[in-house]
Amino acid sequence: MITKNIFPISLLLLLISCYNTILSIVIIMSLILVSKLIKEPRLTYVSLITVLLIMMINSYLSIETKQRLSTITAYSNAKKPQFTGKLIYTYHNKIIIKTQKGYTLTGYLPKNHLFKLNLDDTVRLTGTYNPPSTPTNPGQYNNLKYAIHHKKLGSIYIKSLKVLKKNTSVSLNKASYHVKKKITKHHQKSLPMPHSSIYSALIFGENYAELNHDLKQLFKKAGLIHAIVVSGSQVSLVLGMCHIVINWLGIYRYYQLIFLVPISIFFFILTGGGESVLRAIIMAHTLFIIKFGLGYRSSTLHVISFTAFLMIIMDPFVIYKIGAILSFLATFSLVFGTDLVKQQLPKRFSPKLNEFISIGIAPWMFTTPVLIIKFQSLPIGSLVSNIILVQLIEYTVIIGFTGTLLGIVLPPIAHVLHQLAWVCIDLIIHVSTWVTHLPFADIPINQHNLTTGLFLLACFICFKTSLPLKTKLTSCLCLILIGINSYFIRYNNSVIITQLDIGQGDATLIKTNQFTCLIDTGPPYDKRLGSITYSVLLPALRYYGIQTLDALILTHFDQDHVGNLKPLLATIPIKKIIHNGNLHSYLKKHNISLPNNTLEQSVCYGDRIRSKLITISFLNPCNNTAQLSKNNQSLVFKLSKPPYSMLFTGDIEKEMEYRLLQHHSNSLPSTLLKVAHHGSKTSTTHKFLSTVKPIHSIISAGKNNSYNHPHLAVLATLNDYGKIWRTDQTGAIIIHMTKTLTIKSFIKK
Numbered sequence: 001m002i003t004k005n006i007f008p009i010s011l012l013l014l015l016i017s018c019y020n021t022i023l024s025i026v027i028i029m030s031l032i033l034v035s036k037l038i039k040e041p042r043l044t045y046v047s048l049i050t051v052l053l054i055m056m057i058n059s060y061l062s063i064e065t066k067q068r069l070s071t072i073t074a075y076s077n078a079k080k081p082q083f084t085g086k087l088i089y090t091y092h093n094k095i096i097i098k099t100q101k102g103y104t105l106t107g108y109l110p111k112n113h114l115f116k117l118n119l120d121d122t123v124r125l126t127g128t129y130n131p132p133s134t135p136t137n138p139g140q141y142n143n144l145k146y147a148i149h150h151k152k153l154g155s156i157y158i159k160s161l162k163v164l165k166k167n168t169s170v171s172l173n174k175a176s177y178h179v180k181k182k183i184t185k186h187h188q189k190s191l192p193m194p195h196s197s198i199y200s201a202l203i204f205g206e207n208y209a210e211l212n213h214d215l216k217q218l219f220k221k222a223g224l225i226h227a228i229v230v231s232g233s234q235v236s237l238v239l240g241m242c243h244i245v246i247n248w249l250g251i252y253r254y255y256q257l258i259f260l261v262p263i264s265i266f267f268f269i270l271t272g273g274g275e276s277v278l279r280a281i282i283m284a285h286t287l288f289i290i291k292f293g294l295g296y297r298s299s300t301l302h303v304i305s306f307t308a309f310l311m312i313i314m315d316p317f318v319i320y321k322i323g324a325i326l327s328f329l330a331t332f333s334l335v336f337g338t339d340l341v342k343q344q345l346p347k348r349f350s351p352k353l354n355e356f357i358s359i360g361i362a363p364w365m366f367t368t369p370v371l372i373i374k375f376q377s378l379p380i381g382s383l384v385s386n387i388i389l390v391q392l393i394e395y396t397v398i399i400g401f402t403g404t405l406l407g408i409v410l411p412p413i414a415h416v417l418h419q420l421a422w423v424c425i426d427l428i429i430h431v432s433t434w435v436t437h438l439p440f441a442d443i444p445i446n447q448h449n450l451t452t453g454l455f456l457l458a459c460f461i462c463f464k465t466s467l468p469l470k471t472k473l474t475s476c477l478c479l480i481l482i483g484i485n486s487y488f489i490r491y492n493n494s495v496i497i498t499q500l501d502i503g504q505g506d507a508t509l510i511k512t513n514q515f516t517c518l519i520d521t522g523p524p525y526d527k528r529l530g531s532i533t534y535s536v537l538l539p540a541l542r543y544y545g546i547q548t549l550d551a552l553i554l555t556h557f558d559q560d561h562v563g564n565l566k567p568l569l570a571t572i573p574i575k576k577i578i579h580n581g582n583l584h585s586y587l588k589k590h591n592i593s594l595p596n597n598t599l600e601q602s603v604c605y606g607d608r609i610r611s612k613l614i615t616i617s618f619l620n621p622c623n624n625t626a627q628l629s630k631n632n633q634s635l636v637f638k639l640s641k642p643p644y645s646m647l648f649t650g651d652i653e654k655e656m657e658y659r660l661l662q663h664h665s666n667s668l669p670s671t672l673l674k675v676a677h678h679g680s681k682t683s684t685t686h687k688f689l690s691t692v693k694p695i696h697s698i699i700s701a702g703k704n705n706s707y708n709h710p711h712l713a714v715l716a717t718l719n720d721y722g723k724i725w726r727t728d729q730t731g732a733i734i735i736h737m738t739k740t741l742t743i744k745s746f747i748k749k
Contacts, residue, residue, distance in 0.1 A: 057316050064317075068148045071103065075153060076131040083107075083125045083156065084164065088173065089272075090117055095158075097123060105153040109161070119174050120167035127159035130527055136501040136731030136746055137536050139376065139543030149320045157527075176270040180204075186407050190418035195425045199418075202393065202425075203234065203400040204271050217534075221442060222432035223364075223382020224389065233394060235280035237401050238267050257288065275311070275324035279331070282307045300335045304328065322374060329366045337362030360387030372445050376542050381441030389431055396424040444542040495613055495641045495737040500540060501727040501746070502532050504678065504702030504709070505560035508648070510639070511544050515611035517551040519648060521564035528703065533567040540732075541572060551609060553578040553616075555650030556634040557586045566592050574598050578609070580620065580635050603635065605664070615640045619664045620656075631677060632656040638670060641737045645669075647692055649676035649683070657688040665691050671741065672696045675718065679710020679726075686717055695722040696743060703728040 075081045083105050085097035093109040095117065107125055109115060117123070131154045132147035147154060183204070187196045194215055219225050242263050246256050264281045271277055283303055290298045308328060311318050318324045341358035349357070364383045372378055403417030435441055498509040503526030508519040522532045529535050541549075552574050554562050568574070569592065577583060577594070581602040587594065594600065601607075604622035608615060620636045634650025647670035652660075657676075660668060673694035676683040678701040697718045701709040710726065718724050725733045730745030 057312065061316055065148055068103075068151060069144075071101075072131055072144070072147060072153060075129065080126060081129050083153070085123065086167075087117055087119055087121045087123055090119065097125065099153075103151050103153045106155040107158045107161075108155065109158050113158075115161050115163075117161075117163070118167065119177055120169070120171055121163050122165035122167070124162045124164055125156055125158050125160070128157040128527070130155045130157075133528060134747075136529075136727075137540055138498065138732060138734070138746065139539035139541075140536060141539065145320075149317045151317075172266055172269050176266060180270060183404060186404065187418075190403075190407075190415065191422050191425075195422055195429075198425050198429070199396075199400055199421055202397055203404065213531075218429070218432050218436065221381065221436040222385045223379045223435075224385055224393070224428075224432060233397055234271075234401075235264075235267070235277060235284060237398065239264065239284050241401070241405075257285070260288070261285065275318060275321050276327035279307055279311065279324065279327050282310055283331070304331060304335070322370070325370055326367050329370065330363045333362040333366035334359070337366055341365070356391060357387060360390050376445050378443040378445050379441075380443060381435045381438055384438065384441075385432060385435045389428055392424055392428060396421055396428070399424065444545045444547055493613055493738060496544070497639070497646065497735040497737070498540065498544075499674070499698050499700055499725075499727060499733040499735075500536055501529075501731045502526065502536050502700070503529055504705045504707070505532075505563070506555070506650075506678070506700050507532075507537065507564075508674070508700075509540055509544070509546075510614075511546065512611060512613045515550050515614065516544075516546050516548070517553060517609075517616075518549055518568075519553045520555055520561040521552075521568055523560045524563035524567075526702065533564045533571070537564060537568065538571060546572075548573045548575065550611075551576050551578055553635065553637075554580070554583065555648070556580055556630055557582050558630060558651065561651070562586065566590065569595060569598070576601060578603055578635070580604075580633050581625070582633065613641055617667065619660060619667055621659065621663070628656070629653070631682075634676075636660060638667060644671045644737050644741050646672040646674065646735070647694070648674045651677040651680075651683075653677065653682040654685055654688075657683060657685055661688060661691055668692050670694060672698060672735065675699045675710070675714070677709075678702075678705075678707070679714045680707070681711040681713050684714045684717060689717060689721050693721065697722060697724050698733055699724065699726045699728075701726065701728045 075083075083097065083099065085099040085103075085105065087095060088098045088104070089096035093111055093113065095107045095109065096104055097107065098104050105125070107127075132143040132152065134144045135142050143154075146152070184196075184200055187200050190196070191199055194212065197212070198215065216225075239260060242260060243256070246259055251259070264285065268277055268281060286303050286306055287298075290296050290303070311324065338355070338358040341361045342354045345354050345357060361383065364379075364386055368379065368382075399417050399421045403414045403421060406417065407414035494512070496509075496511045498511075500507045500509060500522070502522030505522040505526075506520040507522040510517040510519065518537075521537065524533070525531055541547075549572060552565075552568070554565070554577060556562075557580075565586075573595075575597075576599040578601055583600055583602070586592075603618045604620055605618060606622070607618045610616075616637050616639050618635060618637045620634065625633055631651040631653055632655055634652050634656075635648075636650060636652060636656070637648050639646045639648065647668065653676070668688075668691050670692055671694065673689075673692050673696070675697050679699045699710050705728070715724065725743065725745065727733060730747045732746040734744050734746065736742040
């Protein structure tokens, strides 16, 4: 058994080594020992070769990672970086260039630009460069790691562009671009938006179609993002059609590869490339060569293993690419997992129904562990949508391919097929929308839940095996201990306050085991971070396992504090919005409607929010607020968790500080101070600080912001009262209040 599967075993060891070299070496040494015991020399040779490969690939990954990081760092540190490369992609005001060393850079041209560009032109770019960055918040995606693995330099907002060399020669890249334009126009004539873009994406992938953000989010939430990534089904369809035509032409099968390989390369370029389509093409051609070229029979497992080996040799970083990992797991599940699922289904189901269900369940089972670890998410909605829609999507792809080809020679028949596809896409959109609104569609999984889940799974497996009763009782004891551990963690007395790094703005997350609250939502967009809702807020909520906010406190209605209210209302349930009385005018101005189950409350001095562990007491005045500036209308409140407390001051200025000192000086002393107005010189006076007496001061400000926040005078004043924590320097600031007070920054200095 071992010797028959030497190749797959070697691949597995190679993959393990890239994540844990010591573990893989231990396994290999064990295999060598086993080979000596069972007198199987081939196993020894393969183990030694695998060790050599592991050493070579790990060395390459280490050296290349350092090289790529130093390249990105060099561009980041340059005062006016210039980028020279060949234009490989253009769509509206977005371009992508590839440098001589193989790095890609995404550029954004001004909306009304006058540049005349052609693919394969050599250009030089200058402008505002945004290098890929490391995460500065809990749960945030690591763009730098992604850039290193994919050899990307980040993005640039182009101010000047110079064409160094015009390329007028014909190339596959140019040919695929013109074919793409014609097919896109054909789809847009046949179907309305957004159906036409989904139609193109289902057939040729999202890179081809340029889906808008909302559609991508819909497919992502519904667990159907794989449907708009070109993979085995599209490749099989293209090569299958070509194979039929080639056979019809009477071309001998030994020479068919001469035609199939160029077609595969062209299709790869047409779809924008990607690990999943490359995997499908290599597998298809490997099977063809083994079967027809060599006349051998080989197991699918060996073909998958060979494909993985070949892709690792071509690009060792592929082992870190989530697209490649999910593609191989999905393929593995369809080959080996569907039969396992069928065995567990009721026997009264018909064979066709069993096949239908197993094709939906198997890929979900194999890919979900990776999604949980990578994205801290249990996508139950994905299971539902895949069972319902996976076959419909396959049929839509077939209809789309056929309709697109017939559109060239038989437009009337193509029109009928396009209309049928329209109905299918409409159904896909409606079912996807329904799935995303299911209460269990996407369950956040934090680290503790993941650990507990793995223990429960292990104990369940123990009970399913024919182990002695004593062993099963031991497993039961483990379950009880895990339950007790979960109880104490769930009901401990910890309060976590996270001052998020959202650029120039404010957003603070409060979490106890009975209460969750977000204070302000930050600006809608930041050049460094991108969309604050999707790059910072939602990942942070997911990281902490928060599915519902008990309260959203809006200190005032400047965009840097409430810029993400609309998308937040659309993506996460919020029980109550606490505000200063100006909510309705803001909602009306920005055309936002509150969900029916979201309450709202205007608060001022005397109002309180109480939970088991904390009390939030509001100090802002109730009367004579209309004549105040917008900043001075900010909510001011004190969070108390004895013996500690934290004072939140919004964007108040000196005028409001004096007013608070006059009326509520006894309520102001606090352990921590959330410094007003991002550290602006308009507030934070000596007199105010001498009353608050903070031990720690928290400042939320954007890195290199145009306001020069925090001001030097304010920093000098704060230095007299304790330690200063700044999001622009150290990222998110995480405060733990238990019996002791612990503060740490997300970025370690």
